[in-house]
Every structure is written in structure tokens, then in C-alpha cells.
Amino acid sequence: MRSSSTLLLVALLLVSRLFVQPFYSLISDCDETFNYWEPLNFLLRGFGKQTWEYSPDYSIRSWAFLLPLYASLSPIRKFVGALGLTPSTLFYLARSLLGLYSFVMEWLLFCELETTLSSHTATLWLFFQVFNPGWFHASVELLPSSFAMVTMLGFLKYALRYLSNRSEKAFVQALIFNFVSGILGWPFVLILSTPLVIHYIFTHTIWGVLSAGVASFARLVAVAVCVFAIDSAFYGKFTPVAWNIVMYNVIAADEKSGPNIFGVEPWYYYPLNLLLNFPLPTLGTCAIGIITNIRLVSIWGSLLIWMAVFLLQPHKEERFLYPIYATVSLAASVGAVNVWKRLSTSKHLRNLSFLILHVSIVLQSSMRVLALVSNYTAPLDVYSHLPNNGGPQTVCVGREWYHFPASIFLAEDSRLGFVKSGFDGLLPGDFKETHSIFNSIREIPYGMNNQNVFDSSKLVSADSCDYYIDIMLPSDGSRDVLDPTKLGSDWKCIYKAPFIDSSRSKFFGRAFALPEKLLAILPGQKYWTRFYQAYHLDYCIFERQNEYV
Structure with a gap:
């Protein structure tokens, strides 16, 4: 028993x-x-x-x-x-x-x-x-x-x-x-x-x-x-x-x-x-x-x-x-x-x-x-809120490509596109979409290597993007084609979720979390905040507004 x-x-x-x-x-x-x-x-x-x-x-x-x-x-x-x-x-x-x-x-x-x-x-x-x-x-x-x-x-x-x-x-x-x-x-x-x-x-x-x-x-x-x-x-x-x-x-x-x-x-x-x-x-x-x-x-x-x-x-x-x-x-x-x-x-x-x-x-x-x-977990939350407007759509990412959760979050006619960013390694390509899965798997894809050498064919033009997903931090204008903090009126943030700002947060703030209400009443804040602080940034979906202007 x-x-x-x-x-x-x-x-x-x-x-x-x-x-x-x-x-x-x-x-x-x-x-x-x-x-x-x-x-x-x-x-x-x-x-x-x-x-x-x-x-x-x-x-x-x-x-x-x-x-x-x-x-x-x-x-x-x-x-x-x-x-x-x-x-x-x-x-x-x-x-x-x-x-x-x-x-x-x-x-x-x-x-x-x-x-x-x-x-x-x-x-x-x-x-x-x-x-x-x-x-x-x-x-x-x-x-x-x-x-x-x-x-x-x-x-x-x-x-x-x-x-x-x-x-x-x-x-x-x-x-x-x-x-x-x-x-x-x-x-x-x-x-x-x-x-x-x-x-x-x-x-x-x-x-x-x-x-x-x-x-x-x-x-x-x-x-x-x-x-x-x-x-x-x-x-x-x-x-x-x-x-x-x-x-x-x-x-x-x-x-x-x-x-x-x-x-x-x-x-x-x-x-x-x-x-x-x-x-x-x-x-x-x-x-x-x-x-x-x-x-x-x-x-x-x-x-x-x-x-x-x-x-x-x-x-x-x-x-x-x-x-x-x-x-x-x-x-x-x-x-x-x-x-x-x-x-x-x-x-x-x-x-x-x-x-x-x-x-x-x-x-x-x-x-x-x-x-x-x-x-x-902001990326999972954000990609779950991508709109499905019907018809082909390109969802773009730049420097935040590695936080993309999976294409299983995209609608049937949506595809992920990589725009130019500061990343200079080898990005994934696309499985060839044919009637035969086996033919696609067996076909040798273009631009692949096992040395992490950059291949520009994996990128798409920013003009082709219907949505762009990024964290609200200034980017390197010489390397990133899109800066989320400087996007014009043709882009609008339609959904956002909090994501940790590693550069500003303390180690214990990144690694462990306490309820905010408890933090507010803890004594000696000027001492423990030297070791525990967590700041968050907005992780955003930007939608292109051209068609509405």
C-alpha cells in the first residue's frame, strides 16, 4: 500500500x-x-x-x-x-x-x-x-x-x-x-x-x-x-x-x-x-x-x-x-x-x-x-499569435532567427524567411516542396556545407516580408537590414510578449525568479538588488501596413 x-x-x-x-x-x-x-x-x-x-x-x-x-x-x-x-x-x-x-x-x-x-x-x-x-x-x-x-x-x-x-x-x-x-x-x-x-x-x-x-x-x-x-x-x-x-x-x-x-x-x-x-x-x-x-x-x-x-x-x-x-x-x-x-x-x-x-x-x-x-518563453507566445489572413505570407526574422520555435506554428501557406543580419554562419535552407517527400529528402540541396560557412542564398529581401519578428533593441545598421526601433509607419507591432534583457539583468535575475508582489515587500532591497534584478524587453510581431495606406 x-x-x-x-x-x-x-x-x-x-x-x-x-x-x-x-x-x-x-x-x-x-x-x-x-x-x-x-x-x-x-x-x-x-x-x-x-x-x-x-x-x-x-x-x-x-x-x-x-x-x-x-x-x-x-x-x-x-x-x-x-x-x-x-x-x-x-x-x-x-x-x-x-x-x-x-x-x-x-x-x-x-x-x-x-x-x-x-x-x-x-x-x-x-x-x-x-x-x-x-x-x-x-x-x-x-x-x-x-x-x-x-x-x-x-x-x-x-x-x-x-x-x-x-x-x-x-x-x-x-x-x-x-x-x-x-x-x-x-x-x-x-x-x-x-x-x-x-x-x-x-x-x-x-x-x-x-x-x-x-x-x-x-x-x-x-x-x-x-x-x-x-x-x-x-x-x-x-x-x-x-x-x-x-x-x-x-x-x-x-x-x-x-x-x-x-x-x-x-x-x-x-x-x-x-x-x-x-x-x-x-x-x-x-x-x-x-x-x-x-x-x-x-x-x-x-x-x-x-x-x-x-x-x-x-x-x-x-x-x-x-x-x-x-x-x-x-x-x-x-x-x-x-x-x-x-x-x-x-x-x-x-x-x-x-x-x-x-x-x-x-x-x-x-x-x-x-x-x-x-x-x-516569449517566442512560443509570439509565434502562437501570428495572424492567418489567408493567402501566401512570409514571416521574417533577422538576428532573432535562433529563437524561431518551428514552422509548425505557421499557417499552411506561410513560410519563414531570413533577412540579412549580423549572423555570418550557415543558415538553414528549405526542403524542396514537391509531390514526393522522398525525392526532396534525397536531393542534394544547394549551398550546404559542414564548416558553418555563410551562404547568401538562404536570405530573402526585406521587401518580401509580410511580418517581421524581433526583440525591441537597437540593431547594427551596417549589418542588420531591419532595426525594430527605427521601423517606419509601414510597420506596426501587433503583438508583444516580455523577454529577458540579458545585458541589463543580473545573473540571479536571469536564472531564478520570485513573484513580483513578494519582491515588492522584501526588506533591504538596495542590498539584494545588487545581485538580483530582471529587466524585460518586448518581443514583437511587426505587420507590414503598406496595403492599408
């Missing part, structure tokens, strides 16, 4: 994953937009932006990865139009499906924790998951790293079972989830199973190792054949996307191509990201869990190997840490239970300590999530 607190956490998790996150979470990375939402929109509606990664010359993005969502949304699409709903309805439905997948996988791991470790550990894990700011946005993002993050919950489930009973079946099942995460999602997560494999080798006979090895290899081949066959059918040639990703990012990377051309970060980038995406008490109890529970060393080893490998990579992105998020929560729950046991001699101290732990986690998590929603 589960406690009322556990059932409450399950309900909160369900509501968050299926309703709150799909509608209120941000898009944190333009890679999600242009490499996943755009091709998904192309499959569903026949148009969208195409990045160089989808050129058959490079083919480092998987169409197989998009098929589950496409198969789910395709039957629904005609009803969306028939009911008069906006195309963005498909976007939110897709996010709800991603959230549902996360909830199901989290529930399965929770049940395993109850059996393998303890009900207390399982309940604490649920708590850490519900109040996990990183998971709040990552679990509904359409990214291979997000898919790997959620799918690796299955790996953890069966890894725990294997460590409990040492069975070959549980070991192989754990590896299957790792293979699916890596081959269909992100190939680098395959290294996360290394410590578990080493554990199996050193704790079983040679015949047991050979038996498990053959069974695991057979599953790996089966997963790879299915995924590679689907992608090869789309690209019209043999296409092992997972291998192509490794080739581009590791083996063939040099100073002109590879991940480093998109920017490098110092070693402390990832520790800072963990501090933002996990409450401090969660990270503290995570460290305690790793130190105090040696039985799970092969799971903790996955986390440590991941951090060691990615700290050494010059190019760093927040999403690269997603696959270890669940392990952080698991270690935190194990650590918290160990602290609970050590405080058992003093009931009052134990209860007070855990009250402080829970309250501080809820507060820090809530402030972080509130900041993400209030400071960074």
Missing part, C-alpha cells in the same frame, strides 16, 4: 509531464527547432527548413528518430484543421506525447526502486524528479539527447535488477535500452553501459560472459539494422546515421569542421549547468549517495565517466548532460536515505533536517522553473 505522499507525487508528476511542461516549457536550443521540429513539420505538412545535417552529402540526422511522433500525429492532423485549431496544436500534442513517454519510464523505474532498494528511496526519487528544473524542460524537448535521457531510465531499471540478482536476462535487457538510446537517439550514450559491462565480466564465468555477449550483440545488431534500414530508405543510400555522427564529431573533426567550430566553453561550464538545473541539496545528497553506496558503483561509474569525457571536450552544450540527469536523481535519493538512517537516533533532528531539505528543494526548483517560463 503506497502512502498518500507517494500518490501525491505520482499525480504531480503526471500533471507536470502531460499538461504543465508541454504548454509552459521553453525551447532551449535552436538545434531542436531546425534539426527536429522542422523536418517533422516537413513530414506532416510538406514544408520546413532544412539544415546541412539533413543533406545526403552528410546525413548525420535520423529520420527514424522522427517516425514515432510522425506516426502518432499524422492521423490527428486532419482533425486539427477540421476543428479549426491552429497548427501549433500539433506541437503541443507532440510535447504531451513526449511527456507521457517520460512519465511511463519514470513510473517503471519507480516501481523497480520499490522492489530493489526501498519504498523510501523510490518515493524520494519521485520527489527529486518532480522538482527537477532540468528535467522540466528536457523531457519534452524533441532532441536525441532528451530521448536518450528518458530511455536510459529503462537501462537503470534493469541495471538495478541485475545488480540485485546477477541475472543474465536483466543485464541484457539493460543493454537493450542502452542500444536503443544510442542507435536511435545519441550514439555517445553507449559509453554509459561500460561500467556495467565491466562489472559483468569480472563477476561471471567465461561461459556466462560469452553467453551474455552473444545475446547482447544480437540485440545490438537487430536495433542497428532496423534504424539503419529506415534511414537508408529515406536517404536513398546506405546511411548509418549513428556512425556518421561519431565520424563528424570525433574521428574526422578538425579546425574547419566538427563541433568546435560552433563554439567552445571552459571546463566549469558543466558544473555551473548542474548548479542551475538541480537544486543544491539534490547535488549534495547525490555526492553522499555516490560515496556511501558502493554496491551501485557500476551505475555511479556511468555518471563519472560521462562527466570526465565531456569535461574534456572543448565544445559544450547543456543538452549534452541530459543522459545522466536520472542518475543524479537516483544518487540523490540513495544519499538522502543514508542521511535519514544516520539521523535515526534523533527523531526531531531527522525531521527538521528533512523538512529543510524538502522546502529548500521545492523553493529553488520553483524559482528556476518560474524564471525559465517568465524569462524565455
Whole structure:
């Protein structure tokens, strides 16, 4: 019989994953937009932006990865139009499906924790998951790293079972989830199973190792054949996307191509990201869990190997840490239970300590999530309010191109256009709109390269724009063809939403948020405002007024 607190956490998790996150979470990375939402929109509606990664010359993005969502949304699409709903309805439905997948996988791991470790550990894990700011946005993002993050919950489930009973079946099942995460999602997560494999080798006979090895290899081949066959059918040639990703990012990377051309970060980038995406008490109890529970060393080893490998990579992105998020929560729950046991001699101290732990986690998590929603979701709001006047329309962006959420927000006859701006890298082109999706995918697009070299053919003339979307900040007149602060009478802002002004806001004002009414009554404002201030700018839709003059 589960406690009322556990059932409450399950309900909160369900509501968050299926309703709150799909509608209120941000898009944190333009890679999600242009490499996943755009091709998904192309499959569903026949148009969208195409990045160089989808050129058959490079083919480092998987169409197989998009098929589950496409198969789910395709039957629904005609009803969306028939009911008069906006195309963005498909976007939110897709996010709800991603959230549902996360909830199901989290529930399965929770049940395993109850059996393998303890009900207390399982309940604490649920708590850490519900109040996990990183998971709040990552679990509904359409990214291979997000898919790997959620799918690796299955790996953890069966890894725990294997460590409990040492069975070959549980070991192989754990590896299957790792293979699916890596081959269909992100190939680098395959290294996360290394410590578990080493554990199996050193704790079983040679015949047991050979038996498990053959069974695991057979599953790996089966997963790879299915995924590679689907992608090869789309690209019209043999296409092992997972291998192509490794080739581009590791083996063939040099100073002109590879991940480093998109920017490098110092070693402390990832520790800072963990501090933002996990409450401090969660990270503290995570460290305690790793130190105090040696039985799970092969799971903790996955986390440590991941951090060691990615700290050494010059190019760093927040999403690269997603696959270890669940392990952080698991270690935190194990650590918290160990602290609970050590405080058992003093009931009052134990209860007070855990009250402080829970309250501080809820507060820090809530402030972080509130900041993400209030400071960074303006693009989703603004593009949701684009008018549909009927007939072809061109929606233009300049320097704010990377905040475009997806063409799934545009009407059937609207298209996104890039106008000249200060950005001098390679912009996405357009999937060719023909009667055959396969022909469009297989055709080598013009002006693509893997060196981020600018191509002017991706731009449109500002005269062709019916709408222009930008943030209300002066732009560089020598590089930006349109300045939102100097637009003439032929342009009118028809909708706006607040977006954080990073240049004027303090770090804590950008990263965390408190309700304005609470801020107004807090004492000592002249002191804490030195560290906490948040200023916002208008994120606007400008409509061309020529036809009305």
C-alpha cells in the first residue's frame, strides 16, 4: 500500500509531464527547432527548413528518430484543421506525447526502486524528479539527447535488477535500452553501459560472459539494422546515421569542421549547468549517495565517466548532460536515505533536517522553473499569435532567427524567411516542396556545407516580408537590414510578449525568479538588488501596413 505522499507525487508528476511542461516549457536550443521540429513539420505538412545535417552529402540526422511522433500525429492532423485549431496544436500534442513517454519510464523505474532498494528511496526519487528544473524542460524537448535521457531510465531499471540478482536476462535487457538510446537517439550514450559491462565480466564465468555477449550483440545488431534500414530508405543510400555522427564529431573533426567550430566553453561550464538545473541539496545528497553506496558503483561509474569525457571536450552544450540527469536523481535519493538512517537516533533532528531539505528543494526548483517560463518563453507566445489572413505570407526574422520555435506554428501557406543580419554562419535552407517527400529528402540541396560557412542564398529581401519578428533593441545598421526601433509607419507591432534583457539583468535575475508582489515587500532591497534584478524587453510581431495606406 503506497502512502498518500507517494500518490501525491505520482499525480504531480503526471500533471507536470502531460499538461504543465508541454504548454509552459521553453525551447532551449535552436538545434531542436531546425534539426527536429522542422523536418517533422516537413513530414506532416510538406514544408520546413532544412539544415546541412539533413543533406545526403552528410546525413548525420535520423529520420527514424522522427517516425514515432510522425506516426502518432499524422492521423490527428486532419482533425486539427477540421476543428479549426491552429497548427501549433500539433506541437503541443507532440510535447504531451513526449511527456507521457517520460512519465511511463519514470513510473517503471519507480516501481523497480520499490522492489530493489526501498519504498523510501523510490518515493524520494519521485520527489527529486518532480522538482527537477532540468528535467522540466528536457523531457519534452524533441532532441536525441532528451530521448536518450528518458530511455536510459529503462537501462537503470534493469541495471538495478541485475545488480540485485546477477541475472543474465536483466543485464541484457539493460543493454537493450542502452542500444536503443544510442542507435536511435545519441550514439555517445553507449559509453554509459561500460561500467556495467565491466562489472559483468569480472563477476561471471567465461561461459556466462560469452553467453551474455552473444545475446547482447544480437540485440545490438537487430536495433542497428532496423534504424539503419529506415534511414537508408529515406536517404536513398546506405546511411548509418549513428556512425556518421561519431565520424563528424570525433574521428574526422578538425579546425574547419566538427563541433568546435560552433563554439567552445571552459571546463566549469558543466558544473555551473548542474548548479542551475538541480537544486543544491539534490547535488549534495547525490555526492553522499555516490560515496556511501558502493554496491551501485557500476551505475555511479556511468555518471563519472560521462562527466570526465565531456569535461574534456572543448565544445559544450547543456543538452549534452541530459543522459545522466536520472542518475543524479537516483544518487540523490540513495544519499538522502543514508542521511535519514544516520539521523535515526534523533527523531526531531531527522525531521527538521528533512523538512529543510524538502522546502529548500521545492523553493529553488520553483524559482528556476518560474524564471525559465517568465524569462524565455516569449517566442512560443509570439509565434502562437501570428495572424492567418489567408493567402501566401512570409514571416521574417533577422538576428532573432535562433529563437524561431518551428514552422509548425505557421499557417499552411506561410513560410519563414531570413533577412540579412549580423549572423555570418550557415543558415538553414528549405526542403524542396514537391509531390514526393522522398525525392526532396534525397536531393542534394544547394549551398550546404559542414564548416558553418555563410551562404547568401538562404536570405530573402526585406521587401518580401509580410511580418517581421524581433526583440525591441537597437540593431547594427551596417549589418542588420531591419532595426525594430527605427521601423517606419509601414510597420506596426501587433503583438508583444516580455523577454529577458540579458545585458541589463543580473545573473540571479536571469536564472531564478520570485513573484513580483513578494519582491515588492522584501526588506533591504538596495542590498539584494545588487545581485538580483530582471529587466524585460518586448518581443514583437511587426505587420507590414503598406496595403492599408
